[in-house]
Amino acid sequence: MTATATEPLPMGAAHAGPLAHAVGVGLRVVHLPHIFTHWPAVDFFEIVSENFMVDGGLPRENLERICARYPVVQHGVSLSIASAEPLDFDYLRRLKALCDRTDTPWFSDHLCWSQSGGAHLHDLLPTPYTPQIASFIAEKARIVQDFIGRPLALENLSSYVSFADSTMTEWDFYRAVVEQAGVGMMLDLNNVYVSSVNHHFDPMDYLAAVPWERVMQIHLAGPSEQPDGSLLDTHDSPVRDPVWALYRHACRQRPGIPTLLEWDASIPPFPEVHAQALLAREHARGC
């Protein structure tokens, strides 16, 4: 399915399918022995695309075993859609090949940049929020979605700096990009919360501006706190109560949105991570 700038995504495009109401877990190497032994009942796994854009070996073998048993959704970290540099079609070819292998129903990456002058910075970096930059990114996002041939969902960032020359709020910028591009949203509620603390805004103002029909998936995670009170998006702790509150609001807006828990550092055993993810179902029921 490919949408254009003038065609909004069909309502419920993402969650009308088999992943409606699904609660997934980010696939992490440390959990593979448990998964391959117990084959836990998980609705879907999300993989970090770049970890599997390799030519052979254990990563590919493990992915094939996972794909044989579970739906897999791809999430990338290196698209660098907001980079001033041209799209990397070598990267996109590899990404497309992986999408075809996993048959991911959509693929996501971040509304950020991560390379400059040929150097990859391996981080998710913010940009000033202006209409010109939003339009520039939207055009690139449209090209990427068409090239891959599957729906693209862009994820909002956690950010630690703001630019004096921004002329839009983050949420207006995010909305402008996805609507102009005709792509979906990967709404990370922990990132909304982290940025709201770091940049002193009300996260409900953010959610009030979200075009819910474009939200294809939700991310949940736990941050860590800095000595100055700011938050880092470290994915190393349970989901915080304010994020669950945002999640309940999201579920009221769009019941059944596929939801995924990310845990990337100080990773507990799989049953603990899965149990944390399944709390999402309890919160969704309570809406």
Add this chain to the structure above:
Amino acid sequence: MLRLFLLGSMPVAAEAPPGLSELQAQFSEAMRTPLRILDAAGGYVVQTGAYPPALTGRITPDRGQPGAARLSSYNQQYWFRLLTVMQEEYPLLRHLLGVTDFNAMVIDYLTAHPSTSPRLRHLSDRLVGFLEGSQVWGGPQRVQCARLEHAYIQAFDAAHRPSMALTAAALTAPLTVQPHLSLVAEDWDLVYWRAQVRQDADDAIAVTLSARTAWWVIWRGAEGTIATRLGRHQHALLCRLAAGEPLGAACAGLAETLDAEGQALVMENIQAWFAQWASAGWFC
């Protein structure tokens, strides 16, 4: 409306808005500003004064901190992330240098050779060359160690092509070895010590390198990454094949370097060697 993507005519997005490229270049420079490593306890200094002033002036001050201090989060995270990756992939080199010097070496290396791939597995592709050319960090033990540990990275997830059976045609056509296979010669029992330090989470082992030359194939089998010990002549022959020499020419070239005893040894064993190598799937 679907776009058509024709070979050689990929669509090009509009030019970036004015100033975006410069802003990102300045941000990149600030992120990659080296941390000054102080001690083994993890002490370091963030050099915020080295960030481009044109950038720091555009960052909104917050929590009583100027723009440069806000930016330092990215600068620190950049180095933490890459130092962690390198420490995991080079456990023996880290042990040999000690954490403090290892981190300082990696900062020097990545400052000279920033990552050019979206995939972190390529982060250290130029490390051996860097060490070979470095007065500060070089030295035979470190270079050999880096070469060995890079071979393990390569073995982990490089391609495996369909294996080729040895036939008469292989005598004249160049053989190709599997992309995940690396031939390594080392003089200090580094494979043994690498295995030891990988099991030593507390850095309790004292590595005492003593001279002992060994030849290895680092490759990937059904059970994962493997180091297979070779004889000197086996290693020399495989190196010739890996360099593209046809089998016949490689054997003849090797024989020219050997005395009569060495030649006899090779002649006596070569068939068994090739049977073993082919059954392991090393040729493709």
